[in-house]
Amino acid sequence: MKCRICRETAVIALPRHNSAFCKEHFLDFFKRQVQRAIREFRMFSRKDRILVCVSGGKDSLTLWHILHELNYDTTGLYIDLGIGEYSKRSRRLCEDMAKSLGRELKVVEFSKAVAPIKDLARAAKRTDCSTCGVVKRYYFNKVALEEGYNVVATGHNLDDEAARLLGNLLRWQLEFVQKQYPVLEEEKGLKRKVKPLCRLTEQEIAAYAFLNRITYLRDECPMSHDSTSLLYKEALNRIELQSPGTKHFFYLQFLYRKRKGNLKGLSENAAVEPDGAETGDSKGGPFQCRVCGLPSSGQICSFCKITGYLDKSDQTPYEHA
Amino acid sequence: MAKIILPDGKTIEVKGPREIRAILRRLNILENTVLIVRGDELLTPDRMIEDDDTIELIPVISGGSLEVSHL
Ligand code: SF4
Ligand SMILES: [Zn+2]
Ligand SMILES: [Zn+2]
Numbered sequence: 239m240k241c242r243i244c245r246e247t248a249v250i251a252l253p254r255h256n257s258a259f260c261k262e263h264f265l266d267f268f269k270r271q272v273q274r275a276i277r278e279f280r281m282f283s284r285k286d287r288i289l290v291c292v293s294g295g296k297d298s299l300t301l302w303h304i305l306h307e308l309n310y311d312t313t314g315l316y317i318d319l320g321i322g323e324y325s326k327r328s329r330r331l332c333e334d335m336a337k338s339l340g341r342e343l344k345v346v347e348f349s350k351a352v353a354p355i356k357d358l359a360r361a362a363k364r365t366d367c368s369t370c371g372v373v374k375r376y377y378f379n380k381v382a383l384e385e386g387y388n389v390v391a392t393g394h395n396l397d398d399e400a401a402r403l404l405g406n407l408l409r410w411q412l413e414f415v416q417k418q419y420p421v422l423e424e425e426k427g428l429k430r431k432v433k434p435l436c437r438l439t440e441q442e443i444a445a446y447a448f449l450n451r452i453t454y455l456r457d458e459c460p461m462s463h464d465s466t467s468l469l470y471k472e473a474l475n476r477i478e479l480q481s482p483g484t485k486h487f488f489y490l491q492f493l494y495r496k497r498k499g500n501l502k503g504l505s506e507n508a509a510v511e512p513d514g515a516e517t518g519d520s521k522g523g524p525f526q527c528r529v530c531g532l533p534s535s536g537q538i539c540s541f542c543k544i545t546g547y548l549d550k551s552d553q554t555p556y557e558h559a
Numbered sequence: 560m561a562k563i564i565l566p567d568g569k570t571i572e573v574k575g576p577r578e579i580r581a582i583l584r585r586l587n588i589l590e591n592t593v594l595i596v597r598g599d600e601l602l603t604p605d606r607m608i609e610d611d612d613t614i615e616l617i618p619v620i621s622g623g624s625l626e627v628s629h630l
Contacts, residue, residue: 443619
């Protein structure tokens with residue numbers, strides 16, 4: 239295959255764009271896609287201070303790298319969840335990226351100061367991933383609020399978002415469908431959250447990381463037992479191979495229709511109450527958490543509720559970050 | 560023989576020359592779920608591999624949970 243622009247040997251084929259690109263033109267394409275997402279969903283500008291949540295995986299490290307390349311003002315945020323070797327290695331990779339970009343990395347020593355995620359999940363009788371979700375959302379917001387960042391960016395990609403949309407539709411979780419968008423505006427004291435890689439597939443992101451020699455952790459988090467996300471991704475990728483462009487169309491058309499207001503009323507009759515996975519702490523409220531004082535949907539925020547299950551009366555878990 | 564390192568880390572040998580796409584099909588690996596790497600080069604699936612080549616198929620799909628903040 240030849241590069242669509244310069245006719246050199248291509249390094250990647252992009253059937254959904256009816257294209258193939260050499261290294262140089264692929265990297266141009268990648269940049270344009272990120273800029274386009276930032277612009278078309280009004281994510282942020284060069285005046286904003288952006289907190290980039292990094293985990294050591296390809297998506298978040300690529301996100302930090304490209305935003306830095308595009309001259310945005312970025313700081314990394316890493317939360318040490320105490321997941322054994324996995325956490326140690328992922329933290330090191332985030333530190334390496336900070337060094338190579340010459341940017342600051344903030345580290346929240348969650349596992350040292352409070353408890354490893356697994357112990358907290360056991361104490362709170364929740365799944366590892368939902369506990370992890372509460373903790374991460376809490377610190378993304380806390381650090382941003384306290385240290386003056388106005389935007390929180392995560393590395394979710396087109397495959398993640400399309401798989402989530404498919405999952406929500408398969409279960410008719412219309413409340414979630416209604417909320418799914420690559421920008422969640424600042425409200426009720428929660429900072430604006432953005433997903434600048436939402437126009438790019440995992441393969442494109444992995445290619446960007448490879449071509450830029452970004453070292454990332456390929457291993458999965460050892461606590462990820464739930465394989466539905468993989469199942470939906472595979473289903474979408476099978477369809478995509480037979481019918482290029484479908485995955486992109488499925489997700490992006492959803493966003494465009496939503497932006498135009500064509501999906502209004504979608505969840506009017508939503509029968510099922512959401513469990514808070516997409517909305518996080520932002521449903522209801524606004525209140526101030528009685529324990530930590532941060533914005534909350536109830537008297538006590540989810541974070542303080544679950545950390546309250548740890549029997550550590552001599553230690554206030556929320557004062558360490 | 561060409562060496563192919565599969566997404567799960569196992570290695571197989573294949574007689575060259577052969578189109579990578581055909582190999583992926585036979586292994587039931589979806590083209591859009593791997594990077595095809597030879598040394599420091601990235602290859603498209605229409606490329607041929609020759610005996611003595613070592614090709615690595617790097618998985619690109621990450622699982623995790625559908626939790627919104629899984630990164
Ligand atoms: S797989 Fe679960 S526990 Fe691991 S990082 Fe993702 S959400 Fe957290
Ligand atoms: Zn080119
Ligand atoms: Zn609280």
